[in-house]
Amino acid sequence: MCSDHQWMSEAIRLIEADYQRSADTHLIKLDLPCLDGIDVYLKDESTHPTGSLKHRLARSLFLYAICNGWVNRGTPIIESSSGSTAVSEAYFARLLGLPFIAVMPKCTALKKIEQIEFYGGKAHLVERSDQIYAESQRLAEELGGHYMDQFTYAERATDWRGNNNIANAIFNQMQLERYPVPTWVVMSPGTGGTSATIGRFIRYQKHATKLCVVDPLNSVFHDFYRTGDKQLTSTVFSKIEGIGRPRVEPSFIPGVIDEMRTIEDRASVATIYWLETLLGRKAGASTGTNLYGALQLASEMAQRGERGSIVTLLCDGGERYLDTYYDSQWVKDNIGDVQPYFAQLETFQATGRFA
Numbered sequence: 353m354c355s356d357h358q359w360m361s362e363a364i365r366l367i368e369a370d371y372q373r374s375a376d377t378h379l380i381k382l383d384l385p386c387l388d389g390i391d392v393y394l395k396d397e398s399t400h401p402t403g404s405l406k407h408r409l410a411r412s413l414f415l416y417a418i419c420n421g422w423v424n425r426g427t428p429i430i431e432s433s434s435g436s437t438a439v440s441e442a443y444f445a446r447l448l449g450l451p452f453i454a455v456m457p458k459c460t461a462l463k464k465i466e467q468i469e470f471y472g473g474k475a476h477l478v479e480r481s482d483q484i485y486a487e488s489q490r491l492a493e494e495l496g497g498h499y500m501d502q503f504t505y506a507e508r509a510t511d512w513r514g515n516n517n518i519a520n521a522i523f524n525q526m527q528l529e530r531y532p533v534p535t536w537v538v539m540s541p542g543t544g545g546t547s548a549t550i551g552r553f554i555r556y557q558k559h560a561t562k563l564c565v566v567d568p569l570n571s572v573f574h575d576f577y578r579t580g581d582k583q584l585t586s587t588v589f590s591k592i593e594g595i596g597r598p599r600v601e602p603s604f605i606p607g608v609i610d611e612m613r614t615i616e617d618r619a620s621v622a623t624i625y626w627l628e629t630l631l632g633r634k635a636g637a638s639t640g641t642n643l644y645g646a647l648q649l650a651s652e653m654a655q656r657g658e659r660g661s662i663v664t665l666l667c668d669g670g671e672r673y674l675d676t677y678y679d680s681q682w683v684k685d686n687i688g689d690v691q692p693y694f695a696q697l698e699t700f701q702a703t704g705r706f707a
């Protein structure tokens with residue numbers, strides 16, 4: 353590919369200028385009087401211009417691809433995604449005047465497809481979640497485009513050592529809290545890129561914080577973490593949009609993780625309903641997975657008489673999922689009865705313990 357330096361410089365300026373105009377996302381402290389000496393925080397990634405934590409990743413992936421000479425004037429961008437990354441990449445593709453196609457499973461939330469189209473991108477739907485990779489590669493070859501491949505490049509496109517990454521932002525925002533260095537950070541993996549960034553940052557900064565990664569049902573990450581078997585695949589797919597994968601993604605870095613847990617889908621969905629009673633805000637189901645894991649850890653700390661803080665992520669808002677996680681019939685048909693978990697969370701709220 354013949355590089356067009358002028359275009360590249362202008363593209364980088366446009367992305368950096370966009371960053372310069374944006375503010376950091378809020379770190380919300382949950383009001384949980386039931387926990388004596390344990391503070392729980394949510395890093396609210398829903399307030400990025402494209403509504404999710406994937407705004408950060410899309411910015412990093414574009415910068416990485418441009419600086420590698422993979423993307424230039426007019427290069428069509430193809431991406432495999434469960435939706436959120438594609439929405440954010442469509443935003444940056446439009447900023448740079450590049451065509452964008454997202455390859456997504458057909459079960460992707462309609463709202464995300466509408467948002468991709470709003471930013472001028474196209475949605476190319478495939479039957480199943482495990483078909484997105486090969487179809488993206490094929491399309492990129494057919495169109496002479498670039499397959500962004502977040503599942504491979506997420507962990508390396510982000511500068512994990514320092515400035516501008518999510519871990520750096522969290523630790524800065526915690527500075528004036530009573531327990532400024534979290535005992536735990538909790539995150540669920542889609543690409544695994546965010547947990548890789550957080551885990552590496554913790555070690556590089558020599559913090560005592562531990563990283564707990566929470567996996568939904570029907571994901572191979574937790575089994576891979578236990579067994580080390582990279583060839584694991586699943587033919588049943590995660591129902592928690594954005595997280596849980598049918599194959600071990602290259603961006604998932606097990607060595608940075610201190611503990612993994614599997615969280616029931618019913619618990620994840622019950623947790624977003626419970627969170628709405630606490631915050632007056634709707635969140636996506638991966639936030640439920642994160643928060644349920646964080647609350648389990650908080651309750652265990654309380655039982656051991658420990659004090660400290662726990663930080664997890666509000667990955668995206670719930671408005672994208674009004675016809676799925678916030679539709680009681682859909683939840684009944686696809687997730688099951690969430691009431692026992694909701695009751696468990698109410699008990700937790702009253703006592704600080706899971707019954």
Ligand SMILES: Cc1ncc(COP(=O)(O)O)c(C=O)c1O
Nearest residue numbers: 436541542543544546594638667
């Ligand atoms: C809503 C949502 N939550 C969580 C994640 C997981 O983040 P990561 O890909 O960095 O592991 C994703 C990734 O697509 C997502 O879309």
